[in-house]
Amino acid sequence: MDIIKTDNLVFEYVTTNEEGDVTDVNRALNNLNIDVQKGDFVAILGHNGSGKSTLAKALNAILLPTKGSVIIKGMDTRVEDNLWDIRQTAGMVFQNPDNQIIGTVVEEDVGFGPENLGVPTDEIWTRVEKSLKDVNMLDYRTSSPNKLSGGQKQRIAIAGIMAMQPECIILDEPTAMLDPNGRKEVIQTVHEINKTANVTVLLITHYMDEVIDADKVIVMYQGEIVMQGNPREIFSRVDELKSYRLDVPQVTELAYELKKAGLDLPDAVLTIDEFTDAMSKYLKG
Amino acid sequence: MIRDITIGQYYPAKSILHSLDPRVKLVGTFLYIISLFIVKHYTAYVLVTIFLLSAITLSKVPLKFIVKGLKQILILLIFTVGFNLFLTKGDPVVEFGFLTITDQGIITALKMGFRLIFLIIGSSLMTYTTTPNQLTDGLENLLAPLNKIKIPVHEIAMMMSIALRFIPILVEETDKIMKAQMARGADFESGNIIQRAKSLIPILVPLFVSAFRRANDLAMAMEARCYRGGKGRTKMKPLKYDKRDMITYFVMITFFILIISTRILF
Amino acid sequence: MAIKIENLNYVYSPKTAYEKVALDKVNIEINDGDFIGLIGHTGSGKSTLVQHLNGLLKATSGAIYYNGQNIYSEGYNFKELRSKVGLVFQYPEHQLFGTTIFEDVAFGPSNQGLSKAEIDERTRKALDMVGISEDLYESSPFEISGGQKRRVAIAGVLAMEPEVLVLDEPTAGLDPKGRDEILEQISKLHLENNMTIVLVSHSMEDVAKYANRIIVMNNGQVKFNDEPKAVFSHYKELEEIGLAAPAVTYIMDGLKNIGFDIDVSATTIEEAKKEILSYISRVQ
Numbered sequence: 001m002d003i004i005k006t007d008n009l010v011f012e013y014v015t016t017n018e019e020g021d022v023t024d025v026n027r028a029l030n031n032l033n034i035d036v037q038k039g040d041f042v043a044i045l046g047h048n049g050s051g052k053s054t055l056a057k058a059l060n061a062i063l064l065p066t067k068g069s070v071i072i073k074g075m076d077t078r079v080e081d082n083l084w085d086i087r088q089t090a091g092m093v094f095q096n097p098d099n100q101i102i103g104t105v106v107e108e109d110v111g112f113g114p115e116n117l118g119v120p121t122d123e124i125w126t127r128v129e130k131s132l133k134d135v136n137m138l139d140y141r142t143s144s145p146n147k148l149s150g151g152q153k154q155r156i157a158i159a160g161i162m163a164m165q166p167e168c169i170i171l172d173e174p175t176a177m178l179d180p181n182g183r184k185e186v187i188q189t190v191h192e193i194n195k196t197a198n199v200t201v202l203l204i205t206h207y208m209d210e211v212i213d214a215d216k217v218i219v220m221y222q223g224e225i226v227m228q229g230n231p232r233e234i235f236s237r238v239d240e241l242k243s244y245r246l247d248v249p250q251v252t253e254l255a256y257e258l259k260k261a262g263l264d265l266p267d268a269v270l271t272i273d274e275f276t277d278a279m280s281k282y283l284k285g
Numbered sequence: 286m287i288r289d290i291t292i293g294q295y296y297p298a299k300s301i302l303h304s305l306d307p308r309v310k311l312v313g314t315f316l317y318i319i320s321l322f323i324v325k326h327y328t329a330y331v332l333v334t335i336f337l338l339s340a341i342t343l344s345k346v347p348l349k350f351i352v353k354g355l356k357q358i359l360i361l362l363i364f365t366v367g368f369n370l371f372l373t374k375g376d377p378v379v380e381f382g383f384l385t386i387t388d389q390g391i392i393t394a395l396k397m398g399f400r401l402i403f404l405i406i407g408s409s410l411m412t413y414t415t416t417p418n419q420l421t422d423g424l425e426n427l428l429a430p431l432n433k434i435k436i437p438v439h440e441i442a443m444m445m446s447i448a449l450r451f452i453p454i455l456v457e458e459t460d461k462i463m464k465a466q467m468a469r470g471a472d473f474e475s476g477n478i479i480q481r482a483k484s485l486i487p488i489l490v491p492l493f494v495s496a497f498r499r500a501n502d503l504a505m506a507m508e509a510r511c512y513r514g515g516k517g518r519t520k521m522k523p524l525k526y527d528k529r530d531m532i533t534y535f536v537m538i539t540f541f542i543l544i545i546s547t548r549i550l551f
Numbered sequence: 552m553a554i555k556i557e558n559l560n561y562v563y564s565p566k567t568a569y570e571k572v573a574l575d576k577v578n579i580e581i582n583d584g585d586f587i588g589l590i591g592h593t594g595s596g597k598s599t600l601v602q603h604l605n606g607l608l609k610a611t612s613g614a615i616y617y618n619g620q621n622i623y624s625e626g627y628n629f630k631e632l633r634s635k636v637g638l639v640f641q642y643p644e645h646q647l648f649g650t651t652i653f654e655d656v657a658f659g660p661s662n663q664g665l666s667k668a669e670i671d672e673r674t675r676k677a678l679d680m681v682g683i684s685e686d687l688y689e690s691s692p693f694e695i696s697g698g699q700k701r702r703v704a705i706a707g708v709l710a711m712e713p714e715v716l717v718l719d720e721p722t723a724g725l726d727p728k729g730r731d732e733i734l735e736q737i738s739k740l741h742l743e744n745n746m747t748i749v750l751v752s753h754s755m756e757d758v759a760k761y762a763n764r765i766i767v768m769n770n771g772q773v774k775f776n777d778e779p780k781a782v783f784s785h786y787k788e789l790e791e792i793g794l795a796a797p798a799v800t801y802i803m804d805g806l807k808n809i810g811f812d813i814d815v816s817a818t819t820i821e822e823a824k825k826e827i828l829s830y831i832s833r834v835q
Binding site: 107111113120224 | 450453498500506507509513517521526
Binding site: 299458461464465466467468469470471472486487490491494495 | 600605607630631634637638640643645646647648659662663693707708711743
């Protein structure tokens with residue numbers, strides 16, 4: 001079943017002057033059709049300003065479609081009564097780790113979502129403990145978020161969403177402000193949650209190496225979907241990706257360059273092991 | 286540095302004071318502050334001192350940490366003590382030119398200094414031992430009757446707790462913006478008042494922009510986590526009085542009565 | 552020699568419970584025309600170090616010489632130092648404040664006591680260097696895209712015409728094309744305007760591509776200070792301190808492990824490609 005489905009989704013930012021006349025219309029999303037299956041790990045790649053954050057907000061009913069629709073697990077985001085169920089079903093993690101932590105103590109922050117949902121006290125505690133365990137941060141439950149690293153803060157934010165027991169997590173550039181180690185921690189955590197808790201993941205990013213293990217990659221460019229497929233299909237189209245202000249992992253690029261220089265190598269090489277395999281095959285063959 | 290401010294911070298530890306219900310601590314601090322202004326006789330001073338010292342011991346907050354918090358009110362303290370020292374009428378003890386110190390002045394200055402220090406230590410002891418969330422929970426609960434006269438107590442409490450969380454972040458941000466503008470040759474220390482006020486624009490504009498961006502982000506993050514006001518909300522840490530809370534109330538009231546009696550008896 | 556750092560120590564909040572040694576006996580020389588890559592994990596002291604270079608932080612002990620003069624000597628002009636050593640902070644767009652882009656970029660030069668004509672000229676030149684066209688000069692710096700904001704903020708420092716440009720992670724948060732554009736512009740400043748560059752970065756690929764020397768910080772100390780190839784040959788030690796070599800280093804190492812007789816010192820894709828192709832033509 002589709003957990004996320006958009007049907008010809010259009011979103012426009014409208015600027016008005018003081019008299020209320022429309023002065024500027026900026027189409028951030030143009031006829032987007034996306035469907036995400038339950039349990040999938042889907043990555044959305046796109047340059048700065050490609051509309052990927054707008055999409056994330058539209059999926060969480062923070063923004064409502066100008067045209068078209070967004071359906072989360074059968075619920076239309078335009079129906080106001082669905083609002084809280086949608087947000088509980090598809091939780092959202094944002095880019096800036098500091099601006100989404102509400103509590104001054106880790107465990108109190110993780111409990112914030114369940115409190116809002118009216119979960120009984122005993123169960124809040126079980127959920128908080130489980131979520132902190134899921135993101136490997138149980139040892140920090142009584143720490144102050146200000147004392148944590150960026151990667152740890154993002155894991156707390158993920159735990160805060162997990163405590164709402166969502167079926168799907170949308171992460172809007174969760175690693176953009178982190179250092180390489182923080183990025184690794186967060187991506188690893190997200191994969192673990194996807195596998196062990198069977199939570200559908202929609203990861204929005206512009207780091208190529210973070211999408212290699214995704215089930216499906218969607219590439220956005222100027223508000224439109226321009227490529228869709230599994231990572232191998234996407235990364236075999238190096239020049240096309242570059243024209244969308246994106247890139248490929250270094251190992252893929254090297255293989256591609258060698259291929260251009262005349263070596264007979266496979267289309268998309270994604271890891272170092274694949275690269276060395278391909279090279280030894282090439283020399284033997 | 287502004288970053289070293291310890292007043293209003295939480296000091297994590299496992300102590301009796303930490304485990305008390307925040308309402309007890311709020312009411313207790315309130316009674317204690319009133320006591321400070323009732324004390325007159327030296328026995329009352331002794332009583333208050335014993336009381337505060339036992340509270341400090343029970344809190345397990347290191348004395349060094351508490352003293353450091355006092356440093357930040359040093360200027361206020363010097364002013365208060367200075368004013369009382371020089372401006373109180375009485376029998377002159379020492380004279381330097383137009384300044385006279387009187388015996389009454391010394392006594393009042395000492396008393397005011399004592400009160401101020403004890404006031405700061407006492408109230409910061411509450412914030413050291415209570416997380417901001419507990420504090421706002423406690424306030425929200427104590428002030429709940431005000432809901433009847435249409436005062437949005439929950440919202441006010443939520444605002445307070447968010448402010449407490451973001452103060453250190455904004456302080457750090459101010460520091461960063463100041464440095465960035467100094468790197469572009471900005472000068473905040475010289476010039477007349479108008480020039481100095483003007484030199485604040487490059488700090489204040491980015492700071493406001495950033496504060497609004499953060500507020501916007503936070504509001505979105507709270508909505509995404511299904512926050513919709515106090516209605517239908519449950520609590521992870523509901524306030525429940527324990528036996529030790531009752532004992533503390535009893536101790537506090539006894540202490541308060543004792544202070545009042547010193548005022549009546551002596 | 553542009554900058555010489557001698558036995559620099561810096562302690563945060565000394566004599567308190569929060570005391571932390573941020574810089575520990577740092578000795579570095581930066582020569583005119585250098586392009587230095589400064590790397591280290593978060594908290595290794597690299598941001599603290601760069602804030603010493605223009606006198607924003609004052610060392611607990613040690614000395615810094617700028618063009619032979621000790622900046623801690625009596626009466627040293629810090630304001631002038633800050634215009635010679637331009638420092639671009641992380642997320643510099645967060646410090647924008649002007650009502651127009653032009654006004655914002657002119658802030659630096661107008662603090663230098665220049666004439667209006669000179670301020671105008673420097674501002675135009677700086678905006679030109681970062682590729683902001685004239686039709687944007689009167690726009691608000693808050694109404695342009697993120698990448699443009701970043702470039703305007705960098706222009707704000709360039710307008711002071713520094714001799715040394717220090718950038719703290721100038722590409723953080725940008726998309727791949729945006730990262731390349733900024734780095735190419737910095738490289739141009741280095742090659743065409745002969746600016747000395749200190750680039751703080753988390754990307755090993757970037758420093759490998761642009762820097763002629765890499766300084767690795769760890770726990771407030773200088774762990775390595777050498778040419779990129781020499782530094783990345785220590786990739787096992789780099790991993791121990793939470794860093795890594797560029798992906799290319801691992802690829803070359805992988806090839807060596809399966810029996811390719813190649814030189815593993817390549818750190819960029821170009822070099823790796825050349826080395827692999829030459830190996831193949833040798834064996835075939």
